[in-house]
Amino acid sequence: MERIPILKMGEFLLVTIQVDMHDRLALTLQDDLTSQIVKHKARGVLIDISTLEMVDSFIGRMLGSIAAMARLLDAETVVVGMQPSVAITLVELGLSMQGIRTALDVEKGMTALKVAVLDTWEDADDRTEL
Amino acid sequence: MTVLNSESMELHSSEDIVLVRQAVRKKAVALGFGLVDQTKVVTASSELARNMLNYGGGGTVQLEVVQNDRRSGLRLVFEDQGPGIADIEQAMKDGYTSGQGMGLGLGGAKRLSHEFEILSKVGEGTRISILRWR
Amino acid sequence: MASKEKLAEILSKRNSHIIEKWLELQLAGGKKLSAAERQETTRQSRDFLDALTAAAKKGSIDDISGPEWNRVREILTDLSASRAKGGYTPSETAGFVFSLKRPLFATLLEELGGDSAALGEALWQVTGLLDALGLLTTETFQKTREDIISRQQQELLELSTPVVRLWENILALPLIGTLDSARTQVVMQNLLDAIVETRSDFAIIDITGVPVVDTLVAQHLLKTVAAARLMGADCLISGIRPQIAQTIIHLGVDLTNVTTKATLSDAFAIALRRSGQAVVKAEKRAAGETR
Numbered sequence: 001m002e003r004i005p006i007l008k009m010g011e012f013l014l015v016t017i018q019v020d021m022h023d024r025l026a027l028t029l030q031d032d033l034t035s036q037i038v039k040h041k042a043r044g045v046l047i048d049i050s051t052l053e054m055v056d057s058f059i060g061r062m063l064g065s066i067a068a069m070a071r072l073l074d075a076e077t078v079v080v081g082m083q084p085s086v087a088i089t090l091v092e093l094g095l096s097m098q099g100i101r102t103a104l105d106v107e108k109g110m111t112a113l114k115v116a117v118l119d120t121w122e123d124a125d126d127r128t129e130l
Numbered sequence: 131m132t133v134l135n136s137e138s139m140e141l142h143s144s145e146d147i148v149l150v151r152q153a154v155r156k157k158a159v160a161l162g163f164g165l166v167d168q169t170k171v172v173t174a175s176s177e178l179a180r181n182m183l184n185y186g187g188g189g190t191v192q193l194e195v196v197q198n199d200r201r202s203g204l205r206l207v208f209e210d211q212g213p214g215i216a217d218i219e220q221a222m223k224d225g226y227t228s229g230q231g232m233g234l235g236l237g238g239a240k241r242l243s244h245e246f247e248i249l250s251k252v253g254e255g256t257r258i259s260i261l262r263w264r
Numbered sequence: 265m266a267s268k269e270k271l272a273e274i275l276s277k278r279n280s281h282i283i284e285k286w287l288e289l290q291l292a293g294g295k296k297l298s299a300a301e302r303q304e305t306t307r308q309s310r311d312f313l314d315a316l317t318a319a320a321k322k323g324s325i326d327d328i329s330g331p332e333w334n335r336v337r338e339i340l341t342d343l344s345a346s347r348a349k350g351g352y353t354p355s356e357t358a359g360f361v362f363s364l365k366r367p368l369f370a371t372l373l374e375e376l377g378g379d380s381a382a383l384g385e386a387l388w389q390v391t392g393l394l395d396a397l398g399l400l401t402t403e404t405f406q407k408t409r410e411d412i413i414s415r416q417q418q419e420l421l422e423l424s425t426p427v428v429r430l431w432e433n434i435l436a437l438p439l440i441g442t443l444d445s446a447r448t449q450v451v452m453q454n455l456l457d458a459i460v461e462t463r464s465d466f467a468i469i470d471i472t473g474v475p476v477v478d479t480l481v482a483q484h485l486l487k488t489v490a491a492a493r494l495m496g497a498d499c500l501i502s503g504i505r506p507q508i509a510q511t512i513i514h515l516g517v518d519l520t521n522v523t524t525k526a527t528l529s530d531a532f533a534i535a536l537r538r539s540g541q542a543v544v545k546a547e548k549r550a551a552g553e554t555r
Contacts, residue, residue, distance in 0.1 A: 020151060023144035023180075054151065054169055056176040057238060080496065084456035085169040087491035093173060093238040094224055102496035104463055109496075166453060200407070 004029045006036050012044040012113055013037065013075075014106075018051045026062045033066055037073045044113035045070050048106055050081025060095045067100050076116040077101060080109035134195040134202070141208075142188040147179045150191050157193055157204055161264055171204055171262040174242040178208045178258055181235040186210030186256055196261070203244070203263040214252040222248075270376070271325065271386055275317040278371050283313055285367035290360070308360070312339050325389050328396050337400065344401040348408035357405050361398040365390070418450075425451045427458040434466045434535045435459060436528065440473035443481045452488040459497045466535040467492055470528045472503030482517040489522050498538065500524070502531035 002025065007014040013036055015029070033045060047063065049055065055063075067077040078101040082090075090097065101116065103109040137157075139150055154175045158168040175191075182189050189210030196205050215221045224237045236258075240246040243260040250256040275282070290305055291297065297305065315335040323332030340361070347357040368390055376383040425447075430436045437455050459467055469485060471477065477485075485501060492499040500523045504512070512519065525531040536542060 020148050022148045053155075054172050054176065056173050056180075057235065058176070058180060082495045084453060084460060084491065084495065085166045087456065087494040088166050088453070088487070089169045089173050089242065090494055091487045091490045092170065092241050093177075094241060095238070097494055102494060104460065104465065104496045108463070108465070200410075 003032060006032060008036075008040055008042070009046075009110075011040075011042060011117075012046055012110070013040065013042045014046045014048065016048040016051075020054070021059065023058060026059060030062060030066055030069070034069055034073070037070060037075050042075050043117045044075055045077045046106065046109045046113060047077065047079045048081050048109075049079060049086075050083070050105070052086065053083065055082070055086050055090060057093065057095050060090065060093075060097060063100055064097065074120075076113055076120065078103050078109045078112050078116070080105055131196050131198045133205075134197055136195075137193045139191045139193070140188075141179055141182060141191055144180075144183065146188075147176060147183060150179045151176050153193060154204070154206065157195065158262075161195060161202055161204055163204070163262075163264055167262060167264070170242040171206070171260075174239040174260055174262075175206055177235045177239045177242075178206070178260065182208050182210050182212075182256075182258075186212030189255075198263075201263050203261050205245075205259060205261040207257065207259045209255065209257045211255040214254055214256055215248075215250040216252050218248060218250060270382065271372075271389060272317065272321040274371065274375050274386075275313070275320055278375070279313065279317065282364075282367050282371055283310060285370065286313070286364055289363050289366060305360075308339065308343050312336065312343075312360075313364075315339055325393050328393070328400070336397070340397060340401050341404045344404035345408045348405045349412070354402055354405050358398045358401050361394055361401060365394055368394075425454070427455055429462060429464070430468070430532060431536065431541070433464050433539045433541070434468070434532065435462060435464045436468045436470060436532075438470045438473060438528070442476060443474060443484075445480050445484070448481055448484040452484060452491075455488065456491055456495065459492060459495065464497065466498050466500070466539055468500045468502055468528060468531045468535060470503040470531070471501065471508065472505070472528065474503075474508075477508050477511055479515050479517070482512055482515055486517065486519070486522070498523075498535070500531045500535060502526070502528045 004015060004017060004019070004021075004025065007016075013033065015033065017029075019025070021029070036042065037045065045066065047066070052059075063079055067079075070077045079097075080103045082102060101112060103112045137153070139153060140146065141150060151172050155168060155172050158171050163171070179191065182191075186208075187210060189208060189212070192205075192207040192209070194205040194207070196203050222236045222240070236248070239258075239260055242262075244263050245259075245261040247259045248256070249258075287306060287309055290309065291302055319332045319336050323330045327333075328337065343360060344357050347360075369387060372383060372386050372390065376386055425437065425439060428436045428438065435455070435458055437451070439451065443451075455467055455469070458464070469488070471485075474481075489499040489501070501519075502525045504524055504526060523531070523534065525534065
């Protein structure tokens with residue numbers, strides 16, 4: 001069965017979505033990412049959607065679910081490369097992508113992930129100070 | 131308004147949703163739609179196709195190229211023989227859940243289109259038509 | 265009935281005579297024509313008359329929308345479109361058809377002079393026919409002109425609001441003049457494309473030069489800010505004058521999640537800070553000092 005490949009880059013996972021995904025493929029991706037995060041104890045997930053020409057509410061919700069699940073597993077998520085026409089359409093569609101971190105490209109996404117991971121470490125430090 | 135040509139597709143699986151999106155994209159490109167307009171109509175079709183599959187038990191999609199005075203447009207008609215929608219107004223509200231949430235499907239598709247029409251009868255089926263001008 | 269065949273017959277029989285007289289009329293009148301234009305007019309006239317004759321034989325003279333008249337309509341549409349582009353006036357274009365009346369009437373008079381009923385009928389039919397064809401040219405003419413204008417408007421749109429690269433990572437879009445819905449949309453798309461192209465995390469939309477902001481414009485601004493955010497960039501709005509601030513509040517537009525500043529320079533300072541950059545005073549070096 002076709003799957004979307006997940007690459008490991010240090011303590012981060014990188015996913016590039018290049019195909020027009022049908023719903024089952026999207027759900028498989030969610031499952032695969034969850035197991036890979038646990039398997040590699042990944043601290044961050046970078047999802048590259050720069051070649052996606054359409055994001056509908058299903059894919060939008062999938063991205064949201066991935067971010068939420070990742071956080072439960074102590075990993076941060078960033079979605080990069082959203083095309084302008086996709087962004088304009090999503091705004092019109094009314095889909096709130098709240099809770100999903102975004103960046104313009106992979107490089108900036110990596111930087112954002114590193115900062116986000118550092119922030120959670122700092123939070124952890126604060127919390128242990130009782 | 132005249133219909134210049136018409137194409138029909140069957141929708142019975144989630145792979146069919148992808149095929150519908152691709153067909154809509156192709157038609158929109160052929161009509162000379164700008165990139166944003168293309169994306170809007172393709173996204174709207176994806177929303178309605180998924181709704182029809184999940185809540186209407188599948189059905190047919192009609193892709194029509196229409197012309198009015200001096201402008202041309204793309205009209206999509208989604209028709210199913212499913213359970214129908216009891217309260218259309220409620221269904222149009224975003225995030226609506228009846229245990230079977232249509233979420234942003236209907237409202238979203240309407241916002242992405244220039245014209246939107248819905249006909250539904252409980253026990254008989256639903257017919258949704260959207261149109262985007264070039 | 266009889267006169268329809270009569271008309272077609274007369275057109276055939278006297279074709280060369282009619283053409284000669286018609287061309288005389290067209291090439292003599294008013295506008296000064298170049299050799300190429302004279303050739304073009306001659307060719308068009310012959311084609312038109314031939315097509316007219318053929319159509320009159322086969323089709324109904326009262327209805328020029330039938331398939332027998334396709335060729336005639338085609339010729340007129342092409343002629344009209346090219347004249348619209350070529351700077352001719354609508355009258356000069358419709359004149360092509362109307363000028364055929366004189367030689368045609370004269371010929372009909374010669375042929376049907378003795379039978380006043382037949383002559384009357386023929387004149388009536390020809391008048392109706394040429395009027396309809398003349399009006400057709402006017403419609404095509406208008407449409408062509410409108411297409412040209414809308415294309416020019418589009419080009420003007422794209423030229424009139426350039427996106428400026430203020431600094432590394434920071435773009436500015438100074439909007440000037442009144443914004444209508446169409447213009448605003450194009451401008452906003454350009455900004456988002458520029459954000460991707462230049463990999464800028466920050467964009468400042470400056471509306472100092474915009475006299476009026478209505479609900480539609482305000483909504484487009486908000487949508488642009490939201491879209492930029494989705495893409496991973498931050499969008500600020502500057503140049504909000506007191507009157508505009510009041511209008512926006514009265515319109516009920518919610519700007520709480522958007523950073524707004526009165527001046528472009530204030531917005532620039534914020535963008536610099538957020539992007540981890542700063543502008544510092546250069547150290548003065550004494551004359552002769554080397555680094």
